[in-house]
Each structure stands twice: as C-alpha cells, then as structure tokens.
Amino acid sequence: MDISLQEVEYRYAAGSPFEKKAVENVSFTVSSGECVAVIGHTGSGKSTILLHLNALLKPTSGSVVIGDRTVKAGRKEKDLKPIRQKVGIVFQFPEQQLFEETVLKDICYGPMNFGVSEEEAKCRAVYWIKQVGLSEEILQESPFDLSGGQMRRVAIAGVLAMEPEVLVLDEPTAGLDPRGRKEMMNMFFRLHKERKMTMILVTHSMEDAADYADKVVVLHKGKKVHEGTPRELFSDAERLSEWGLGVPEVVRFQRMLEAKAGRKLPGICLSIEELAASFSELSGGKAT
Amino acid sequence: MMEKMIFGRYIPADSIVHRMDPRAKLIFVFAFIAIIFLADNAWAYGIAAIYTLASIWMSGITVRFLISGLKPVMILIAFTFILQIFFAREGRVVLDLGFLTIYEEGIRQAFMISTRFLLLVFMTSLLTLTTTPISITDGLESLLNPLKKIKFPAHELALMMSIALRFIPTLMDETDKIMKAQMARGSDMSSGPLKDRIKAVVPLMIPLFVNAFKRAEDLATAMEVRGYRGGEGRTKYRLLNWHIRDTMALFTLIILAGILSWMRFWL
Amino acid sequence: MSREVISLDSITFHYPGSEQQVLKNVSFSVREGEWVAIVGHNGSGKSTLAKLMNGLYFPKAGSIHIAGKKLEKDTVWETRKHIGMVFQNPDNQFVGTTVQDDVAFGLENHGVPHEDMVRRVHSALRQVKMDDFLNQEPHHLSGGQKQRVAMASVLALQPDIIILDEATSMLDPTGRQEVISLVRALKQEQEMTVLSITHDLEEAAKADRLIVMNQGEVYRTGTPEEIFELGDELVSLGLDLPFPIKMGNALKAQGVPVQGQHLTEEELVNELWTSHFKK
Incomplete structure (x- = not known):
C-alpha cells in the first residue's frame, strides 16, 4: 500500500490567537514495500507528519493519500478505522500505552477494535509475542510487572498483531541499551524484508537511516528540504549540518581520513565493513 | 474553545495591578467578594460597578477583552438572569402572558444577582490575569502562614x-x-x-x-x-514586597465598604 | 593521594519482597577529581547502585562511605549533602515552575539566606549556559536544556560529587552531546568529581576509569583503554564498542595492519595516515 503526502500543511490551534504552523508544503510518497526514514532535528515537524500517516491529524491544507483513501483538508472524514488498521504506528516509548490486566488482553486490544474475533486475536497474540522475542508464558502476566525492555516489546507486539500493511516507527529504540537497540532494529528489518512490510522510520539516528532506509526524507523547520537515497544524502555533510543534523559516524570518519590523506575513496561508505574493504583496496597496492 | 478562554490564564504585562503584591491582591479579591454582598440597590451596584471598571482600567486590560475571553461565563450569567426573572413571584406584575408571569421583583432580583455575579467574575479574572500562578501560590502560603x-x-x-x-x-x-x-x-x-x-x-x-x-x-x-525535608527551616527564593500601593488599594476597598454599608443601613 | 569521596565495600542487595540478588559483593571507590563511569546493560544492577548511594535503600550487607562518613539511616541527610544527582527523566526532576525556581529549590531546602541564594542560582545557571532562560517554564525547554538545568540545580548546592544516573539516555543526539560536553567542561575547569552510570559508550569513553557491571557483579574495572581491549567480550555483555575500536577491528579483519586500540577517531586516522600515506 502506498502513502502519499501532497502539499501537506498543518497549523495547530488554527483560527485562534495561538495559531502555529507546524509543517508546510510537504510532499513525498512511500511506495509499497519500501523503507523510508524521515529525519530532522527536534521541532522539524517530524512528529506532526507522523500523525498524518494514519489520519490522526488531518492536514489544514493539502491531502494525504493512504491506499485507496484520500484525507483532504476541509473535508469531513468518516470511519477512519480501516486506515488505522492498515497503518500501524509504534509511538516513542510505546510501553506507556499499556493498560490491560494481562499482556494477552493488551495485545488483543488493537485487533479486536478492528473487528477481529477474540479467538483469532488470541492466536495472533501467541504468534506475535514470539516474533518480538518473548516467550508465550509472558502472555498471562501483568504488563506492569515486566522490565522496561519487555514492556516495549509487548507494546510493539500489540501494534503488529493488528497486522498492518505499513508500520510507522517513532524512535523505536530510544532509551534501550546497545544490545536491545540492535535486536529491536534487526527485528523490524526482518519483518520488512521477509513480509515486504512497508516501513516508515521517524528518527534522529543517522546510523539507523544509513543502515536501513531505501529513501530518506529530511525535514527542517516544517519543510521538506531533501529526499533521496542515504548515499546521496550523506555525501553532502555540509548541507546536513545546516539542517542541524550530523552524518553517520562512519561517514564522518571517512571524511576525516580523506582530509588527512589528501585523497578520496571511490565512493561514500555507509558501513564500517564497507569502509574497511574500500580502504584496504586503496591501500592494498601501496602497503605491500 | 479552551484555547480562547482566558479564565485562569496569566497575561504578562507591566501595570500597577500587575506589580501589586499577590497577598494584597488576594485579600482584595476576597474582601471584594464579601463587600459586594452589602449592595442591595441599583445605586450601590452602580458604585460597585464603577469601582470594578476602574480597577480593570488600571490593569491595562480592556473590558472588551474580558468579555470576549469569558464568553462561556457570560452565557452562564445570561442563563441565571432568565431563571431569576421566572422564579421570583413577588411585587407588581409587569407582564402576563398567561402561561408565564413576570413580576417586578423578578426583574430587580435578576439584575442584581447577575450584576453581582458579573462583578465577581471580573474581579477574580483580574487577579488571575495579572498574577502568575506561582505568585498566587506564594501569596496564599504567606497569608496562611499564621x-x-x-x-x-x-x-x-x-x-x-x-x-x-x-x-x-x-x-x-x-x-x-x-x-x-x-x-x-x-x-x-x-x-x-x-x-x-x-x-x-x-x-x-x-x-x-x-x-x-x-x-x-x-x-x-x-x-x-536535593534536601527536601518539609517546610521546617526552609528559606524562600521569591520574596514578597508590600508597597504603599498595596495599602492604598486596600484602603480604597475600605472606603467602598463604607459607602455600601452606609447606603444599606442608614440611607 | 586524593581522598575517597565514595567507597562501597562488599555491597549485597536485594529489593524488599524479592529473592533475587540485584547486587553481589560490589566494591569500588571514587577519588576526588576523578570521572568514573559505571557501564552495564539494562538490568545489570547499575541503577540500583545509585539508589543505594543516595540512601533510598540500604544494603543488606557491606557498607557505603560518602566523604568519609558511613551511610546509615541516621546519617542519610548529612551524606546527601555531599552528593548531587541527575536522573534519567528530564521531566520528573524538574520541581520548580520556572528555571530559576527549580535551581533555587535545593537551596531553599538547605535554608540558604536569600542574597546568597540569588547569587548561587545565577552563577549555577551561568555555568550550564542557561542564564538566558531564568523565567522559562519547563515545557518550553528541550530535554537537553532540562538536564542542564538539573545540572545547575546540583551545582548550586556545591556537592563533592555529581552522580549522573543515565542522565543522557532519554535525550536526542544533540541533547546528549550538550550534556556530555558540559560534564567534560566542569571536570576540566573545576575538577568536579563525577560518577556516571550509563550504557552510552561514547559517554563512558571520556571517563578516567570504567567499572563494568554484569549480573549484579563488578565484571571488570580499568581505564577505557583497558576495558575496550575486552572487545567482543563487551558485546556479549550487552554493551557496544566505541566507533574507533570497531573501525580498527574491521580494518584488521580486512588485512589492514592496525597497531593496538584507538579510543579516538583522530588517533586512528593518524595511524592509518602514518602507515599508509606518509612518504
């Protein structure tokens, strides 16, 4: 399923003396099966864009096309549930949305809201709890007795059990330790690869954008300032710093090395292994 | 709708009312609430209204701003006005439509009660509009200290x-x-x-x-x-300063009380 | 030799109502002027250490000394005066309604006279470069700014040591950078003693000494260089290696000769340059 934003503008508290424009003229398309990263400094309008992806906010001007539905400014929308079922959002610190007595009930909450039978929802819960790396026994426990990391996984299972076609992730690894972070991102990436699940990653981690995204959309002060592949984007460190963003560590290191050596590697490297290989090729002839 | 409401909001500005000691403003408002009940005729309400308008004027806030910001409260006042008209059943009949009768006393009561209500709302709003919530808290603590x-x-x-x-x-x-x-x-x-x-x-x-x-x-x-162990032995970062203007403000209130009592008890 | 500000001696601890030993025989000390980082994955017991050091809980066995005084129920208020703490959640430690009220809160508690208080509030906020935000309310500040205010609140109390309990883990990269460089500056300019509890290796790499926690025990203690020698062992403890070390390892795997470990990118660049490009 494709999602396409067309000249989206959003003003908070529109029509009051406290009106504030959050985003302006933002257009981009997320095609089915893609992984798109939306990056930007805090206050760039990322969070506002995120809320448009499943019609939690309606643009004050422009429109958002979500699959076969169009959410247009100024038009009253009825029955947004099908949209919300197709586009699942994992919010930042999703463990804060848990509320049921048991993990099982909490995971079933989403699917059952979308008309899935209780039996089917339970099946899904059993399936997804394992997919997020937890054991089935945990389903009978209270979510509030779990560790922070486990709670986060339960909350994510709750969104995945809705079986959305598009998964939107808002800083899914915030606050996790390095291992937790790696496991979490690998799990999402596996879902994306194996199930061709469309993924939208809202983040300020340049590393995650470099590692996982097919396309990166950069927002700055409520406007889209760039759209392209990570490789394109990170070749231009100067422009990134204008937007208050950095480059991945590996790119920064490559630039440092190139500056010192006075010569360039053939292309920009997005991973440590790639850079090591590229460097060894370059220096190989020389060192021996 | 809540975004347009000014009830309970602070509007930063620098007027004599803004600069008053929060304790003075708190005493002022509570005393005013008591004093307004002394008024029992149109003249007395007129004087109280003039006094209120003067206070608002000194704060630099316009009456228009107050009314537009207090719309829901205004509707409530209009509603009580209508209720009062119908409920009082004393005095001369002014209007008789068969299914409802409006008495002179009803109109009188309605006017007085809604004016009283309006003036109270104006004065309390004036307090919150010109005083930061934290100053109100400080003032309250200091007043309650004894x-x-x-x-x-x-x-x-x-x-x-x-x-x-x-x-x-x-x-x-x-x-x-x-x-x-x-x-x-x-x-x-x-x-x-x-x-x-x-x-x-x-x-x-x-x-x-x-x-x-x-x-x-x-x-x-x-x-x-950070060492919090209750109020014992704490010092205060925010100091309250009582100025001559605070005494003056309360003094004018005493005068108002005097006038209203005189009108009620001796006139 | 400088004095010990904090010392823990064979601490054992489990939470009330739980059998599980959260800390087992933990001993270490922090000397005046040192920056020590306690690292470990989530659940390694490192945050419990912070709760013991501020007397929120008391160890089941072993003893804690703060500035030479044993931490016990009777001395807890006295020992707390020597410690300043910055916690993880920027919102949940902001007590005042404005920036200056928040910094003043601790001073008010300690009965500091008004004039002195005003001076200390302003100077603490200057040190963290938040003196332009005196009357700002917390919900208008970024996470990094709130943590800087929390630092100012601590500095105003002039403690012997600052404990940062995962103070950067909820911040965005900018905020994290703000806080880390502030700690560095304080350390350099004022020889502040710092104990940071973290899983951020970038933060830890800047410390003088690292204590690696695993399963409630001290796994290893040493300089960052010594600790990062552990390589994949650290990764198996749920931690990560700083970028220059990972880069160096990847180069070695590609057959590029790299001597030893480098903790900074500059060092690694210099070595690569010397061995490959310098004529």
Whole structure:
C-alpha cells in the first residue's frame, strides 16, 4: 500500500490567537514495500507528519493519500478505522500505552477494535509475542510487572498483531541499551524484508537511516528540504549540518581520513565493513 | 474553545495591578467578594460597578477583552438572569402572558444577582490575569502562614499547588499522546453510544495514572536528594514586597465598604 | 593521594519482597577529581547502585562511605549533602515552575539566606549556559536544556560529587552531546568529581576509569583503554564498542595492519595516515 503526502500543511490551534504552523508544503510518497526514514532535528515537524500517516491529524491544507483513501483538508472524514488498521504506528516509548490486566488482553486490544474475533486475536497474540522475542508464558502476566525492555516489546507486539500493511516507527529504540537497540532494529528489518512490510522510520539516528532506509526524507523547520537515497544524502555533510543534523559516524570518519590523506575513496561508505574493504583496496597496492 | 478562554490564564504585562503584591491582591479579591454582598440597590451596584471598571482600567486590560475571553461565563450569567426573572413571584406584575408571569421583583432580583455575579467574575479574572500562578501560590502560603500554629499545612498546600501547576502542561501533553496512541490501535472516543465511549476512556486513564504515579515517585526522589525535608527551616527564593500601593488599594476597598454599608443601613 | 569521596565495600542487595540478588559483593571507590563511569546493560544492577548511594535503600550487607562518613539511616541527610544527582527523566526532576525556581529549590531546602541564594542560582545557571532562560517554564525547554538545568540545580548546592544516573539516555543526539560536553567542561575547569552510570559508550569513553557491571557483579574495572581491549567480550555483555575500536577491528579483519586500540577517531586516522600515506 502506498502513502502519499501532497502539499501537506498543518497549523495547530488554527483560527485562534495561538495559531502555529507546524509543517508546510510537504510532499513525498512511500511506495509499497519500501523503507523510508524521515529525519530532522527536534521541532522539524517530524512528529506532526507522523500523525498524518494514519489520519490522526488531518492536514489544514493539502491531502494525504493512504491506499485507496484520500484525507483532504476541509473535508469531513468518516470511519477512519480501516486506515488505522492498515497503518500501524509504534509511538516513542510505546510501553506507556499499556493498560490491560494481562499482556494477552493488551495485545488483543488493537485487533479486536478492528473487528477481529477474540479467538483469532488470541492466536495472533501467541504468534506475535514470539516474533518480538518473548516467550508465550509472558502472555498471562501483568504488563506492569515486566522490565522496561519487555514492556516495549509487548507494546510493539500489540501494534503488529493488528497486522498492518505499513508500520510507522517513532524512535523505536530510544532509551534501550546497545544490545536491545540492535535486536529491536534487526527485528523490524526482518519483518520488512521477509513480509515486504512497508516501513516508515521517524528518527534522529543517522546510523539507523544509513543502515536501513531505501529513501530518506529530511525535514527542517516544517519543510521538506531533501529526499533521496542515504548515499546521496550523506555525501553532502555540509548541507546536513545546516539542517542541524550530523552524518553517520562512519561517514564522518571517512571524511576525516580523506582530509588527512589528501585523497578520496571511490565512493561514500555507509558501513564500517564497507569502509574497511574500500580502504584496504586503496591501500592494498601501496602497503605491500 | 479552551484555547480562547482566558479564565485562569496569566497575561504578562507591566501595570500597577500587575506589580501589586499577590497577598494584597488576594485579600482584595476576597474582601471584594464579601463587600459586594452589602449592595442591595441599583445605586450601590452602580458604585460597585464603577469601582470594578476602574480597577480593570488600571490593569491595562480592556473590558472588551474580558468579555470576549469569558464568553462561556457570560452565557452562564445570561442563563441565571432568565431563571431569576421566572422564579421570583413577588411585587407588581409587569407582564402576563398567561402561561408565564413576570413580576417586578423578578426583574430587580435578576439584575442584581447577575450584576453581582458579573462583578465577581471580573474581579477574580483580574487577579488571575495579572498574577502568575506561582505568585498566587506564594501569596496564599504567606497569608496562611499564621494558621501553621493550629497545624494547618500551609507550606504543604502551597508546594502541592506549585507542583500541580508545573505538571499540568506535562500531563496535558501526555494525555494527548496516549489518546493518539490508543486511537492508532483502533480506539474510538468520539463516537458511538455513551457506554462504549466510557469504556474507551479506560485505556486512556490507566496509562495516565500509572505514568503519573511513576512521575510522582521520581519527583519525590529528586526532591529528597536535593534536601527536601518539609517546610521546617526552609528559606524562600521569591520574596514578597508590600508597597504603599498595596495599602492604598486596600484602603480604597475600605472606603467602598463604607459607602455600601452606609447606603444599606442608614440611607 | 586524593581522598575517597565514595567507597562501597562488599555491597549485597536485594529489593524488599524479592529473592533475587540485584547486587553481589560490589566494591569500588571514587577519588576526588576523578570521572568514573559505571557501564552495564539494562538490568545489570547499575541503577540500583545509585539508589543505594543516595540512601533510598540500604544494603543488606557491606557498607557505603560518602566523604568519609558511613551511610546509615541516621546519617542519610548529612551524606546527601555531599552528593548531587541527575536522573534519567528530564521531566520528573524538574520541581520548580520556572528555571530559576527549580535551581533555587535545593537551596531553599538547605535554608540558604536569600542574597546568597540569588547569587548561587545565577552563577549555577551561568555555568550550564542557561542564564538566558531564568523565567522559562519547563515545557518550553528541550530535554537537553532540562538536564542542564538539573545540572545547575546540583551545582548550586556545591556537592563533592555529581552522580549522573543515565542522565543522557532519554535525550536526542544533540541533547546528549550538550550534556556530555558540559560534564567534560566542569571536570576540566573545576575538577568536579563525577560518577556516571550509563550504557552510552561514547559517554563512558571520556571517563578516567570504567567499572563494568554484569549480573549484579563488578565484571571488570580499568581505564577505557583497558576495558575496550575486552572487545567482543563487551558485546556479549550487552554493551557496544566505541566507533574507533570497531573501525580498527574491521580494518584488521580486512588485512589492514592496525597497531593496538584507538579510543579516538583522530588517533586512528593518524595511524592509518602514518602507515599508509606518509612518504
């Protein structure tokens, strides 16, 4: 399923003396099966864009096309549930949305809201709890007795059990330790690869954008300032710093090395292994 | 709608009213509430109204701003006015439509009660519009201080108020966030039968309470490690300064009280 | 030799109502002027250490000394005066309604006279470069700014040591950078003693000494260089290696000769340059 934003503008508290424009003229398309990263400094309008992806906010001007539905400014929308079922959002610190007595009930909450039978929802819960790396026994426990990391996984299972076609992730690894972070991102990436699940990653981690995204959309002060592949984007460190963003560590290191050596590697490297290989090729002839 | 309301909001400015000691303003408002009940005829209300308008004028806030910002309250006042007209059944009949009768006393009562209500709302709004919530808290603590002798928890009350003030915006944001998260999971709080809507509030309230308790615990720890052990032996960062203008303001209020009592008891 | 500000001696601890030993025989000390980082994955017991050091809980066995005084129920208020703490959640430690009220809160508690208080509030906020935000309310500040205010609140109390309990883990990269460089500056300019509890290796790499926690025990203690020698062992403890070390390892795997470990990118660049490009 494709999602396409067309000249989206959003003003908070529109029509009051406290009106504030959050985003302006933002257009981009997320095609089915893609992984798109939306990056930007805090206050760039990322969070506002995120809320448009499943019609939690309606643009004050422009429109958002979500699959076969169009959410247009100024038009009253009825029955947004099908949209919300197709586009699942994992919010930042999703463990804060848990509320049921048991993990099982909490995971079933989403699917059952979308008309899935209780039996089917339970099946899904059993399936997804394992997919997020937890054991089935945990389903009978209270979510509030779990560790922070486990709670986060339960909350994510709750969104995945809705079986959305598009998964939107808002800083899914915030606050996790390095291992937790790696496991979490690998799990999402596996879902994306194996199930061709469309993924939208809202983040300020340049590393995650470099590692996982097919396309990166950069927002700055409520406007889209760039759209392209990570490789394109990170070749231009100067422009990134204008937007208050950095480059991945590996790119920064490559630039440092190139500056010192006075010569360039053939292309920009997005991973440590790639850079090591590229460097060894370059220096190989020389060192021996 | 809430965004346009000014009830309980502070509007930063620099007028003589803004600069007054919060204690003076608090005494002023409470005394005014008592004094206004002395008025029992149109003339007395007229004088009280002039006094109120003068106070508003000195704060640099326009009456128009007040009225437009207090629209919902105005509707309430209009409503009480109508109710009063119909309920009082004394005096000369002014209008008889068969199914309802309007008496002279009804009109008189309606005017007086709604004017009283209006003036009270104006004066209390004037307090909140010109005083930061934290100053109001400080003023209240200072005024209630003598009551500590009878074990009244003045300091705790003030601290609770100031923490509440500090966390209101945080909790509002959090409510919004959790509501959006549950809506993304298919919860529907804005349509359907009342029973379903009440049920839909549970997934909002539970996380909100759980998080609030977590915050409270964290905050208690943070306060403790910064040496908080209750009001005993604490000094104050914010000092309150009583100026001559504060005494003057209360003095004018005494004059008003004098005039209104004279009109009520001797005239 | 400088004095010990904090010392823990064979601490054992489990939470009330739980059998599980959260800390087992933990001993270490922090000397005046040192920056020590306690690292470990989530659940390694490192945050419990902070709760013991501020007397929120008391160890089941072993003893804690703060500035030479034993931490016990009777001395807890006295020992707390020596410690300043910055916690993880920027919102949940902001007590005042404005920036200056928040910094003043601790001073008010300690009965500091008004004039002195005003001076200390302003100077603490200057040190963290938040003196332009005196009357700002917390919900208008970024996470990094709130943590800087929390630092100012601590500095105003002039403690012997600052404990940062995962103070950067909820911040965005900018905020994290703000806080880390502030700690560095304080350390350099004022020889502040710092104990940071973290899983951020970038933060830890800047410390003088690292204590690695695993399963409630001290796994290893040493300089960052010594600790990062552990390589994949650290990764198996749920931690990560700083970028220059990972880069160096990857180069070695490609057959590029790299001597030893480098903790900074500059060092690694210099070595690569010397061995490959310098004529």
